[in-house]
Amino acid sequence: MILGVAIDTPLRRIFDYRVSAGQPSPPHGGRVWVPFGRRRVVGIVIEYREHTEVPAGKLRDIHACIDTEPVFDPQLLKLLLWSAEYYRHPVGEVLAAALPAALRAGAPLREELRVWRLTEAGRRQAMTQLSARATRLRSIVEYLAHRDAAPASDILQAAGASMEALHRLAARGFVEWQQPVAETASSGTVHPGPSLNDAQQAAVEHIAACLGGFSALLLQGVTGSGKTEVYMQAIAAVLARTGQALVLVPEIALTPQLVSRFRERFDLPMAVLHSGLSDGERLAAWRQAQLGQVHIVIGTRSAVFAPLPRLGLIVMDEEHDPSFKQQDGFRYSARDLAILRAQRLDIPIVLGSATPSLESLLHARRQPETLLRLPRRAAGAKPPRLSLVDLRNQPQTQGLATATVQAIDRHLRDGGQVMLFLNRRGYAPVMFCPGCGWTAQCRRCDAHLTVHGRGTQLACHHCGNRQVVAELCPLCSTMLKPVGQGTERIEETLGLMFPGVALARIDRDSIRRKGELEAVLTRINDNEVRLLVGTQMLTKGHDFPNVTLVVVLNADQGLFSTDYRASERLAQTIVQVAGRAGRAQRPGEVLIQTEYPDHPLLTKLLTGGYEAFAEGALQERERSGWPPFARIALLRAEAPTPAAAMQFLHAARDAAQAGGLLACAQDTNQSALRGLRLLGPAPAPMERRAGRFRAQLLLQAPSHGPVQKFLAGWLPILETLPASRQVRWSIDVDAQELF
Numbered sequence: 001m002i003l004g005v006a007i008d009t010p011l012r013r014i015f016d017y018r019v020s021a022g023q024p025s026p027p028h029g030g031r032v033w034v035p036f037g038r039r040r041v042v043g044i045v046i047e048y049r050e051h052t053e054v055p056a057g058k059l060r061d062i063h064a065c066i067d068t069e070p071v072f073d074p075q076l077l078k079l080l081l082w083s084a085e086y087y088r089h090p091v092g093e094v095l096a097a098a099l100p101a102a103l104r105a106g107a108p109l110r111e112e113l114r115v116w117r118l119t120e121a122g123r124r125q126a127m128t129q130l131s132a133r134a135t136r137l138r139s140i141v142e143y144l145a146h147r148d149a150a151p152a153s154d155i156l157q158a159a160g161a162s163m164e165a166l167h168r169l170a171a172r173g174f175v176e177w178q179q180p181v182a183e184t185a186s187s188g189t190v191h192p193g194p195s196l197n198d199a200q201q202a203a204v205e206h207i208a209a210c211l212g213g214f215s216a217l218l219l220q221g222v223t224g225s226g227k228t229e230v231y232m233q234a235i236a237a238v239l240a241r242t243g244q245a246l247v248l249v250p251e252i253a254l255t256p257q258l259v260s261r262f263r264e265r266f267d268l269p270m271a272v273l274h275s276g277l278s279d280g281e282r283l284a285a286w287r288q289a290q291l292g293q294v295h296i297v298i299g300t301r302s303a304v305f306a307p308l309p310r311l312g313l314i315v316m317d318e319e320h321d322p323s324f325k326q327q328d329g330f331r332y333s334a335r336d337l338a339i340l341r342a343q344r345l346d347i348p349i350v351l352g353s354a355t356p357s358l359e360s361l362l363h364a365r366r367q368p369e370t371l372l373r374l375p376r377r378a379a380g381a382k383p384p385r386l387s388l389v390d391l392r393n394q395p396q397t398q399g400l401a402t403a404t405v406q407a408i409d410r411h412l413r414d415g416g417q418v419m420l421f422l423n424r425r426g427y428a429p430v431m432f433c434p435g436c437g438w439t440a441q442c443r444r445c446d447a448h449l450t451v452h453g454r455g456t457q458l459a460c461h462h463c464g465n466r467q468v469v470a471e472l473c474p475l476c477s478t479m480l481k482p483v484g485q486g487t488e489r490i491e492e493t494l495g496l497m498f499p500g501v502a503l504a505r506i507d508r509d510s511i512r513r514k515g516e517l518e519a520v521l522t523r524i525n526d527n528e529v530r531l532l533v534g535t536q537m538l539t540k541g542h543d544f545p546n547v548t549l550v551v552v553l554n555a556d557q558g559l560f561s562t563d564y565r566a567s568e569r570l571a572q573t574i575v576q577v578a579g580r581a582g583r584a585q586r587p588g589e590v591l592i593q594t595e596y597p598d599h600p601l602l603t604k605l606l607t608g609g610y611e612a613f614a615e616g617a618l619q620e621r622e623r624s625g626w627p628p629f630a631r632i633a634l635l636r637a638e639a640p641t642p643a644a645a646m647q648f649l650h651a652a653r654d655a656a657q658a659g660g661l662l663a664c665a666q667d668t669n670q671s672a673l674r675g676l677r678l679l680g681p682a683p684a685p686m687e688r689r690a691g692r693f694r695a696q697l698l699l700q701a702p703s704h705g706p707v708q709k710f711l712a713g714w715l716p717i718l719e720t721l722p723a724s725r726q727v728r729w730s731i732d733v734d735a736q737e738l739f
C-alpha cells in the first residue's frame with residue numbers, strides 16, 4: 001500500500017512511501033518515521049493509495065509507525081488540511097504548527113504511565129553477573145542505579161538500547177515495572193460569580209441557548225462592561241453539559257489577571273497554552289487536552305488547533321487584536337479558523353471586544369440576531385470622559401502639554417493613579433545633529449535608529465541592530481541630540497516633574513523576564529505605583545480600579561498611514577487605552593494629545609465613540625473596495641537588490657497574463673474569476689529591512705472564491721519562474737498589514 005505523508009518542509013507537496021505487506025498500516029492522521037533524503041524524519045499519514053507516480057526504484061518504505069491512533073482527530077485534521085489549502089501553505093508545515101515540538105520529534109502520543117526500576121537483586125548483583133560484553137544491558141542498569149524509576153523511552157534513549165534489552169533484564173529478575181496510581185480526571189467545582197446585570201444575564205442566556213449548534217456571536221461590550229464574567233458563566237453552562245471550552249486570548253503573558261480570574265472561578269483541571277511554556281509543559285498540556293482531562297484550555301493564537309474531544313464552546317477575547325493573525329510562515333488567522341472550527345463542530349463561538357473588527361461588525365449588521373451588547377460598565381462605573389489636548393497652541397515639556405501636566409497633578413493629588421500611553425519604546429525616536437541635520441540611520445534598514453538607555457545606545461527596532469552612540473556628529477562634529485520622546489524619556493521627565501511619586505514603566509524593554517509584569521501589576525493594584533507609562537502592553541485588558549486619568553501622548557502616529565487598516569487599529573488602541581480609566585467608583589478622564597484636533601477620526605471617536613468611527617470606516621471600505629467588502633492576498637518578495645524583488649513580481653504578473661488568468665478575470669462570462677485585479681508591483685512602504693529589499697503585488701477580488709481559484713492556478717507557475725530563485729517570496733491570504 002502507498003501512503004501519502006505530510007513532512008515538515010517548505011515543499012508544497014506530500015510524499016509517497018510504501019508499507020510492505022507484513023507491516024501494520026499506520027492510522028490516518030498518525031505519525032510515521034520515514035527516510036527523507038539522508039535523514040530520518042517524522043511524517044503524518046494523510047492519504048492511502050493503491051498507486052503512485054513515483055517510479056518503483058525510487059519509492060521507499062516507511063521505517064516505522066509511531067502511533068497506533070491518530071494524533072489529530074478527523075475533524076481537526078480536516079480543518080488543518082483545509083487551512084493549508086486556503087492559506088496556500090505547505091501542508092507539512094501546517095500540521096507541524098499544530099503539534100507540540102516533542103510530538104514533532106517523535107515523542108509518544110500518550111504519556112507512558114508504566115515506569116521501570118531495578119529490583120533488589122538487580123541493585124546488588126546485576127553488575128557482577130552481567131557479562132562485560134553486554135554493554136547495553138549494563139548501561140541500563142547503570143542508568144537505573146541513579147534513580148528510583150523511569151519510563152522505558154528515557155531509559156532506552158539514555159542507554160542506546162531496545163525494548164528487547166529491557167525485557168531480557170526483566171527475565172533475569174534485575175528490573176521490574178510498575179504502574180503508578182492513575183489520576184482520575186476530577187470533575188472539580190465551579191465557584192459562583194457575582195450576580196449579573198441585565199445585559200450580562202441576557203448575553204449568558206443567549207449563549208447558553210445556542211449551545212449544541214453553530215452560531216458566531218459578537219459580544220460587543222464597552223470597556224469594563226464585564227465581558228469576562230459573561231465568558232465565565234457561559235463556560236459554566238458548557239461544563240454543566242460535560243463539554244470543554246476553548247478560550248483564545250491575544251497574549252497571556254500580558255494578561256495574567258485573566259488566567260487568575262479563571263483559576264479562582266473554576267476549581268478544575270485547566271490547561272494554559274502559550275509561548276512561554278517549555279517543550280515538556282506544552283506536551284503535557286496538549287496530552288491532557290487531547291485525552292479530555294482538562295475542561296478548559298486558555299491559549300494564544302495557535303491554541304485554535306488544540307485537541308479537544310468534547311469541545312462545546314469557543315470564546316475569543318479581544319477578537320479585533322492583530323496578534324490573532326500570524327505574520328510569518330503559516331500566515332493563518334486564528335479568528336477566522338476559530339469560526340470555521342466552531343461551524344464544523346456545530347458549536348457556538350463568542351467573539352468579544354469593546355472595539356470589534358470591521359469584519360465582525362459587518363457580520364453583526366447582516367445578522368442582527370448574532371449581536372450581544374453590553375452597553376454599560378458593570379458594577380455601575382461610568383464611562384470615561386474623553387477630551388483632546390491641542391498640541392499646536394500649548395507649551396510642552398518633553399511631549400507633555402501644560403494642560404496635561406496640570407491634569408496629572410490634579411489626579412495624583414486626588415489620590416488617583418495616572419496612566420500614560422505612548423506607542424514608542426526607547427528614549428527618543430531620532431538622534432539628530434543640530435549643526436548639519438544628520439540623523440542616525442540603520443545601516444541595514446530604511447529607518448532611524450532609536451535612542452535607548454538615556455541616550456547612550458542606539459538600536460534598530462526593525463532588525464535588532466545595536467550600536468553605541470558617538471557623542472559627536474560624524475559629519476560636522478557638533479554635539480548630537482536625541483529628538484522626540486519614547487517611553488523611557490517620558491519616565492525620566494515624569495520623575496523630574498513629580499519627584500517622590502512612585503513610577504513604573506511597562507514596555508518590552510522594562511518587562512523582560514517571566515514574573516516581572518505580575519510584580520508590577522501587583523504594585524499597581526496595591527496603589528503603590530501612582531504613575532504608569534507604557535506602550536500597548538498597557539492597553540491589553542488590564543483592570544486597574546484606581547486609574548482615574550489616562551493620557552494618550554501621541555495619537556497622530558497612525559492618522560496618516562497608508563495602510564488600509566491603520567485607522568481601525570488606531571481607533572481600537574485609543575478606545576482600549578481610554579477604557580483603562582475610571583473602572584471602579586471614581587470617574588475616569590482621558591486626554592488625547594494631538595496636533596490634528598479636527599481630524600475626522602478623532603472627532604468621530606469623541607462625539608460618537610467607536611461605533612460612530614466604525615460606521616464611517618465601513619462606508620469608506622465599501623467605497624474603496626477593501627475588506628470586509630472584498631478579499632485580498634499579497635504576494636511579497638524580498639531580495640538583496642531592489643531590482644530582483646521587482647523583477648520577480650513583474651514576472652509573476654506577466655505569468656498571470658500569459659497563463660490567461662487575468663484575461664479570465666476581465667471576461668465577465670468567466671464568473672469564477674470575475675472582478676479580480678492585480679495592483680502593483682510596488683516597493684514596500686519601508687523598502688529596505690535587515691539589508692533586504694522588499695516589494696509586493698496585491699490581489700483584490702470581490703470575494704474569496706476568485707482569490708482561491710486564481711491562486712490555485714498561479715502558485716504552481718510562480719514556483720517554476722526563473723526569477724523566483726533570486727528572491728524569497730511568500731503569499732499572504734487575507735493579509736492584514738500591507739508591508
Ligand SMILES: Nc1ncnc2c1ncn2[C@@H]1O[C@H](COP(=O)(O)OP(=O)(O)OP(=O)(O)O)[C@@H](O)[C@H]1O
Nearest residue numbers: 194195196197223224225226227228229378379541
Ligand atoms: N455583574 C457584576 N457585578 C459586579 N462586578 C462585576 C460584574 N461583572 C463584572 N464585574 C467587575 O467589573 C470589572 C470589569 O469587568 P471585566 O474585566 O470582565 O470587563 P471587560 O468587559 O472584560 O473589560 P475590558 O474589555 O475593558 O478588559 C471587573 O472588576 C469585574 O470583576
Ligand SMILES: [Zn+2]
Nearest residue numbers: 442445460463
Ligand atoms: Zn535595522
